[in-house]
Amino acid sequence: MEKIKYDNSRRSFITQAGLLALGSGMPQCLVAEGASKKPDPIIDIHQHIHYHARTDEQMIAHQLAMGITTTILLPAGRPVNSASTHQGVSNGLQAQVGGNAESYLFAKEHRKQYRFGVCAVPDASDALYEIEKYLKLGALLIGELKFGVAPDSAEMHKIYQMAQHYDVPVLMHWQHGMYNYGFDRFYKILEQYPRVNFIGHAQTWWANIDKNHSDQSVLYPKGAMVPGGITDRYLSDYPNMYGDLSAGSGLNALTRDEDFTRAFFERHQGKLLFGSDCADVVGRGRECDGAQIIAVVRRLSASGNIERKLLYENAKKLFKL
Numbered sequence: 001m002e003k004i005k006y007d008n009s010r011r012s013f014i015t016q017a018g019l020l021a022l023g024s025g026m027p028q029c030l031v032a033e034g035a036s037k038k039p040d041p042i043i044d045i046h047q048h049i050h051y052h053a054r055t056d057e058q059m060i061a062h063q064l065a066m067g068i069t070t071t072i073l074l075p076a077g078r079p080v081n082s083a084s085t086h087q088g089v090s091n092g093l094q095a096q097v098g099g100n101a102e103s104y105l106f107a108k109e110h111r112k113q114y115r116f117g118v119c120a121v122p123d124a125s126d127a128l129y130e131i132e133k134y135l136k137l138g139a140l141l142i143g144e145l146k147f148g149v150a151p152d153s154a155e156m157h158k159i160y161q162m163a164q165h166y167d168v169p170v171l172m173h174w175q176h177g178m179y180n181y182g183f184d185r186f187y188k189i190l191e192q193y194p195r196v197n198f199i200g201h202a203q204t205w206w207a208n209i210d211k212n213h214s215d216q217s218v219l220y221p222k223g224a225m226v227p228g229g230i231t232d233r234y235l236s237d238y239p240n241m242y243g244d245l246s247a248g249s250g251l252n253a254l255t256r257d258e259d260f261t262r263a264f265f266e267r268h269q270g271k272l273l274f275g276s277d278c279a280d281v282v283g284r285g286r287e288c289d290g291a292q293i294i295a296v297v298r299r300l301s302a303s304g305n306i307e308r309k310l311l312y313e314n315a316k317k318l319f320k321l
Contacts, residue, residue: 040308041069043315044290046144046171046201046246046275049073049106050098056106058281063113065283066276066290070321071113074144074171075103077120077130084123084147084155090179093119093146095279100134115319117141117171122155128162135166140319143171144201150181151189160193169197169318171244174204176216183208183216184230190238197318199273201244205231206253209264220252225260227267235268242318243268245297245310246275251289254296262300269306273315 044066049059063071076099079091092098098106100118107116118134119142120127131142142163149156151172163170173179183204190198203219211228213221234241245254254261265272274297276290284291294311301307315321 039067040312042067042274042294042311043070043072043319043321044068044276045072045199045273045315045319046244046277047071047073048093048095048097048277048279049075049103050096051279052096054279054281060110062278062281062283062288066288066294068276069113070115070315072140072319073103073107073114073116074141075100075117075119077124077127080121080124082121082123084121084149086148086178090146090148093144093173100130104134104137104139115140115321117143119143119145120159122147122149122153122159127155128158131159131162132166135162135168139168141169141171141199143169143199144173145170146173146175146179146202148179148181151186152182156189160189160196164193164196167195169199169242171199171201173202174200175202176204176219180204187234187238190234190241194240197240197242199242199244200231200234201246201250201275201277203249205243206249208232209253209260220249222252222256225257227260227263232264232267235271241271242314243272244275244277245272245293246277246290248289250275250277251293251296254293254300258300261296262302265297265300265306265310266302269309270314272310273318274311 044063076093076097078099081088085091103116107114116139118131118139120130142159160170174183204216207213207219207221208230209232210221210225212226213229235243274293278289280288282288286292297310298307301310
């Protein structure tokens with residue numbers, strides 16, 4: 001261990017000395033330009049505190065490794081045993097995720113790099129009180145809503161009305177048979193609440209970018225895709241519908257047909273938002289969904305302008321950052 005530290009220090013010293021020597025023979029304007037250039041900023045709209053017991057320190061290191069400059073933490077609602085949580089199965093967003101207070105306090109302590117959302121179990125008696133409490137404290141969105149409910153239920157309507165009043169987006173986890181039932185009729189909500197921005201996420205959302213996706217029980221489909229799926233149409237037809245690129249479901253969709261993805265990025269360049277939603281502690285390479293999604297965006301975006309929209313500008317505008 002000590003030997004590794006020594007070697008790294010020595011290598012760093014040699015490298016810096018070489019750069020100084022090189023710099024002395026370069027025009028000062030070029031040296032200054034290279035020294036001041038910073039990596040392009042990236043906003044991660046979908047990350048969780050204590051994700052599968054990951055520590056705060058590990059999460060911070062993970063986000064830094066990905067090159068994230070601003071992270072939005074999506075909390076879980078308080079634990080409740082009810083039909084919408086499948087009698088507790090989906091407490092902690094089914095991933096041991098920290099709650100509203102933990103996300104708020106962490107973001108407050110790390111306010112330069114972190115923001116927070118708010119979440120509540122829709123059919124809990126204190127759901128609206130909890131949501132409004134954190135919206136008043138500065139929550140940027142409501143979500144992620146990952147519960148066994150119909151999106152047109154009375155409880156969900158109240159949440160959309162709260163979002164409309166406070167002018168914040170709603171992020172929903174779509175998973176056939178488990179979370180947010182009735183994806184094919186969600187257009188009615190988009191039409192009823194045109195001033196509420198909705199963000200789609202997860203397996204059913206991403207499977208349905210393909211027009212030929214018919215078996216909704218298949219959550220991670222493979223193979224070539226055809227434009228015109230339900231998700232593709234929601235993004236095209238409704239100004240208040242956005243897409244969250246995050247998680248294994250997003251990565252699977254973006255890599256299964258790269259020609260489709262190139263056109264998809266171009267077609268919806270103003271509606272797609274980078275999120276990671278990964279629980280690893282590495283933040284790079286094939287072990288990290290978020291790092292892989294960033295690489296896909298950079299590789300398959302037709303222009304630097306589209307890349308910047310997906311990784312930064314769309315989120316900056318939507319969340320007023």
